[in-house]
Amino acid sequence: IVLTTMAIFWVISILISLYLANWTLLPVMLAYEKQKEFVENASHELRTPLAILQNRLELLFQNPTATIIDESENISASLSEVRNMRLLTTNLLNLARRDSGLKIEPEETNATFFENIFESYQMLAQDADKTFTGTVKLDGNVNLDQSLVKQLMTILFDNAMKYSNEDGKIDILITKSGSYLNLFVSDNGEGISNEDKKRVFDRFYRVDKARTRQKGGLGLGLSLAKQIVVAYGGRIAIEDNPPKGTKFVIRLKIEMPTVHPARIFQKNK
């Protein structure tokens, strides 16, 4: 009886330790799988422009007597692939840097900061025959990392431009509620299905790979945007924008402006 009890106890403890080991190893295994998938995706994305570049350069090499004008199509296609690769490597570097911790450096910011950004968006939209409206409702100053917020807005604005048609309409509204800054970016473009809404924040995820690549999409913009929002302790959500289009709803936790000690001193003098 003693031996049987010991054997049962031994088997049970082995089973429990196997079960526990599985659970403790699971996050490590998942992280490894994610990293592997990321490296595979990044390599694939680099291989495509490299293959096209190789092909174009070989064509140029096979006909050394041709003039630059004759070969201009090959040269311009090669240049476009080089630009793609540069964009991709810059984005990958940004993601890697951010993975090791994103530091927020807040500055006192007022409505003018947003209005200046809106001005440049207005010009870009006009050039593409689209309409842009930017509205900012802020009473007083807020503390924000201006470069991160600008990057976030630009990712969403670029997407709204890319994924809307010729009579595209893009709106950005900025409001403040309590200690949160709200950012709404809406467009009347092709919209995002409920299925894809869950996946577009994944790195390299694109709804229609062939079409988005044509539009210069790498599938990294929204994952960068999410990283920025998370660093702010905020959240980002996607809603439909009836009758057609997408609305990004972002909430950033902001600090109230601090009064610099020197100013208190000056005030009291």
Ligand code: ADP
């Ligand atoms: P990309 O560089 O491909 O635009 P993102 O990460 O920014 O990468 O976006 C991921 C995918 O989400 C895009 O490929 C596109 O299919 C979809 N998407 C993003 N923004 C919009 C939008 N405003 N309207 C429709 N689809 C969008």
